[in-house]
Amino acid sequence: MNKNTIKSYLVNFLAVIIIFALMKLLMNIGIINRYYQGIIVFILINIILAASLNLATGFLGQLTLGHAGFMAAGAYVSASTAIMIKANFGWLPNIAILLISLIIAGIISAIVGVAIGIPALRLRGDYLAIITLGFGEVIRVIINNIRFTGGAQGLTGIPRISTFDNVFWITVLIVFILYTLTHSRQGRAIVSIREDEVAAEAVGVKTTRFKVMGFAIAASFAGIGGGLYAHYIAFLDPNTFNFMRSVEILVIVVLGGMGSLTGSIIAAIVLTILPEALRSFADYRLLLYSFLLIIMMIFRPAGLLGTSEFSWKSIYDRYKYRKESIIKREKA
Amino acid sequence: MKSRKLSLVLVAVLILTVVLAGCSGGSKGTEVIKIGVIGPMTGDNSMYGTSVREGAMLAAKEINAAGGVDGKKVEIIAYDSKGDKTEAVNAYNRLRDQDGIVALVGATFSGETLSIKEIAIGDNMPMLTPTATHKDVTLNASNIFRACYTDPYQGATAAVFAMENLGAKKAAVLYNIEDPYSEGLAIAFRDKFSSVGTVTNYEGYTAKDADFRAVLTKIAAQDPEVIFLPDYIAKIGVILSQIRELGLDMIPISGDGSDGIEVDYADVAEGMYYANHYSKSDESKLVQNFISNYDKEYGVQPNALAALGYDATYIMLQAIDRAGSFDSDKIIAELSKTDEDYVTGHITFDKNGEPLKSISVIKVAGGKQVLVDKVSAE
Numbered sequence: 018m019n020k021n022t023i024k025s026y027l028v029n030f031l032a033v034i035i036i037f038a039l040m041k042l043l044m045n046i047g048i049i050n051r052y053y054q055g056i057i058v059f060i061l062i063n064i065i066l067a068a069s070l071n072l073a074t075g076f077l078g079q080l081t082l083g084h085a086g087f088m089a090a091g092a093y094v095s096a097s098t099a100i101m102i103k104a105n106f107g108w109l110p111n112i113a114i115l116l117i118s119l120i121i122a123g124i125i126s127a128i129v130g131v132a133i134g135i136p137a138l139r140l141r142g143d144y145l146a147i148i149t150l151g152f153g154e155v156i157r158v159i160i161n162n163i164r165f166t167g168g169a170q171g172l173t174g175i176p177r178i179s180t181f182d183n184v185f186w187i188t189v190l191i192v193f194i195l196y197t198l199t200h201s202r203q204g205r206a207i208v209s210i211r212e213d214e215v216a217a218e219a220v221g222v223k224t225t226r227f228k229v230m231g232f233a234i235a236a237s238f239a240g241i242g243g244g245l246y247a248h249y250i251a252f253l254d255p256n257t258f259n260f261m262r263s264v265e266i267l268v269i270v271v272l273g274g275m276g277s278l279t280g281s282i283i284a285a286i287v288l289t290i291l292p293e294a295l296r297s298f299a300d301y302r303l304l305l306y307s308f309l310l311i312i313m314m315i316f317r318p319a320g321l322l323g324t325s326e327f328s329w330k331s332i333y334d335r336y337k338y339r340k341e342s343i344i345k346r347e348k349a
Numbered sequence: 350m351k352s353r354k355l356s357l358v359l360v361a362v363l364i365l366t367v368v369l370a371g372c373s374g375g376s377k378g379t380e381v382i383k384i385g386v387i388g389p390m391t392g393d394n395s396m397y398g399t400s401v402r403e404g405a406m407l408a409a410k411e412i413n414a415a416g417g418v419d420g421k422k423v424e425i426i427a428y429d430s431k432g433d434k435t436e437a438v439n440a441y442n443r444l445r446d447q448d449g450i451v452a453l454v455g456a457t458f459s460g461e462t463l464s465i466k467e468i469a470i471g472d473n474m475p476m477l478t479p480t481a482t483h484k485d486v487t488l489n490a491s492n493i494f495r496a497c498y499t500d501p502y503q504g505a506t507a508a509v510f511a512m513e514n515l516g517a518k519k520a521a522v523l524y525n526i527e528d529p530y531s532e533g534l535a536i537a538f539r540d541k542f543s544s545v546g547t548v549t550n551y552e553g554y555t556a557k558d559a560d561f562r563a564v565l566t567k568i569a570a571q572d573p574e575v576i577f578l579p580d581y582i583a584k585i586g587v588i589l590s591q592i593r594e595l596g597l598d599m600i601p602i603s604g605d606g607s608d609g610i611e612v613d614y615a616d617v618a619e620g621m622y623y624a625n626h627y628s629k630s631d632e633s634k635l636v637q638n639f640i641s642n643y644d645k646e647y648g649v650q651p652n653a654l655a656a657l658g659y660d661a662t663y664i665m666l667q668a669i670d671r672a673g674s675f676d677s678d679k680i681i682a683e684l685s686k687t688d689e690d691y692v693t694g695h696i697t698f699d700k701n702g703e704p705l706k707s708i709s710v711i712k713v714a715g716g717k718q719v720l721v722d723k724v725s726a727e
Contacts, residue, residue: 257434300391
């Protein structure tokens with residue numbers, strides 16, 4: 018790692034800590050009340066879902082429409098694990114229960130991702146979209162028909178252990194992992210598949226392996242996002258994870274820019290706040306929401322950030338550069 | 350470069366809307382009593398939330414016209430949830446923090462109510478759901494009450510009605526496996542009916558199915574006297590049409606999801622029975638007053654959800670009136686003492702906050718609701 022990257026990581030990490038501290042401060046003095054806090058938690062969960070889908074759709078270039086299926090698998094696994102732990106090892110602190118449940122949820126979702134990815138990723142483009150859509154629905158129908166998930170009645174009694182603090186740091190961790198992954202050797206292999214699969218194979222990139230890997234990681238993080246959702250809302254039913262949920266996540270990715278993690282973050286913030294902010298328009302709320310989406314897509318078809326990333330360092334650099342140029346000009 | 354500037358402007362506009370909307374939140378006043386209502390008011394299920402809202406608004410209007418509660422005006426603040434759990438949680442948080450509601454009449458759907466449940470318990474918010482029928486809604490929650498009966502209770506009552514009033518020995522059940530309401534009713538009906546009679550078929554379908562001829566023929570082979578169809582009007586209408594088309598001789602029975610079926614499916618629904626919260630043909634002054642006032646206000650006949658929203662608002666405001674303060678514990682204590690006649694029947698609550706009331710069984714005759722009997726499963 019060269020000096021510049023380390024510096025960039027440090028600046029951004031510092032910015033994240035400052036944001037966290039600022040939010041905690043505002044919460045303590047009551048400016049961010051629990052209403053805003055609830056919205057922030059949903060934003061963070063949407064960031065996890067969108068960022069993980071971005072790996073599959075934006076970086077790997079595989080259009081998938083079944084992300085809600087992985088979210089569902091993770092949510093149900095995490096919820097039932099937590100219920101079991103709570104019943105047998107009730108003395109464990111909440112954070113431990115949450116972490117164990119999420120890790121198991123992540124692993125199971127990854128396995129589901131591999132199982133679906135190996136046959137599905139032989140297909141490309143539209144065909145893959147259709148087959149992932151099908152698999153997403155299959156997961157939902159299975160949940161509907163097995164007993165321990167509560168079927169259509171839903172699963173109740175899930176420990177409510179997701180809090181702003183732990184969701185925030187888990188989101189930071191997941192985005193960090195995804196960022197470093199996409200900028201690593203494996204990440205470049207993944208991007209090369211998006212750019213030209215035939216050329217990538219010709220230069221020796223094992224396309225199937227990297228496709229399945231990217232898909233599994235995306236599925237795994239979606240499962241963790243689903244787990245956090247389950248532990249926040251404390252009630253699950255299969256209809257939560259229908260096709261429309263997959264589309265909602267995809268909309269965040271497309272709006273933010275396919276291939277830009279920070280774009281997904283910004284889009285997740287905008288699209289989660291928007292329906293709440295439009296509440297005062299009552300019945301016209303969804304009309305306005307759709308209208309704004311259309312406008313944004315017309316003026317920014319590549320998404321808010323395209324494929325570029327936002328970094329606090331670039332702001333710092335620009336500021337520094339401007340200062341230097343001013344000094345230079347004054348000298349001249 | 351130009352498009353970048355434009356996108357910056359767009360983002361700025363968005364942020365501005367957010368900030369402005371955040372500022373518009375009301376302050377906590379003592380002059381008005383704010384009651385929250387949550388339900389789907391847009392989207393596929395908008396009719397349900399809208400009915401509850403209109404019922405609640407009507408109740409508040411009547412109470413305000415009569416001088417309010419303790420001299421204070423009542424204000425209903427209704428938020429849309431689209432039937433989505435995330436939105437329902439946000440709406441609840443907003444009602445509590447931004448609007449400062451005293452009590453909640455909601456939510457409309459079971460899923461919404463269950464996702465608010467844990468938060469509301471933490472807040473000790475007096476909560477009375479008009480329409481959430483899932484059995485777990487009031488479980489281990491001293492602050493949560495409901496105005497309607499549960500799915501299991503309704504299903505069991507339908508079974509009792511089939512056995513005792515219709516004298517049926519054999520029954521078939523056809524239900525929607527993807528819908529918690531439908532499944533809840535189906536399970537209860539099967540369990541209750543099989544204690545005395547025989548359940549010949551217990552068949553499921555999914556929400557998107559539209560052709561039931563095959564399964565109906567299969568059911569007809571067992572020759573049941575009644576067929577239990579727990580679902581909503583749109584689906585039941587289709588099934589009934591196909592039962593008529595095949596010329597099958599069995600009496601259809603259904604739950605409160607059939608409320609209003611005599612309007613759209615008068616000919617195929619002729620002779621069917623369904624359980625409901627109240628009957629428009631009920632001659633009590635309370636019911637007829639409600640129907641005429643509702644008609645005057647909104648220009649349509651009220652459905653069962655509107656009646657429940659209306660009742661729930663009355664129950665809640667009367668409890669607040671008796672409590673004489675906005676203290677949650679006092680309101681909850683008074684809610685549990687409710688013992689009065691309402692549009693949907695005489696209501697008292699058991700220790701879990703479940704209403705103890707009888708169910709109106711309605712027969713569709715000549716395109717009209719006819720009240721057959723008031724039954725209870727016990």
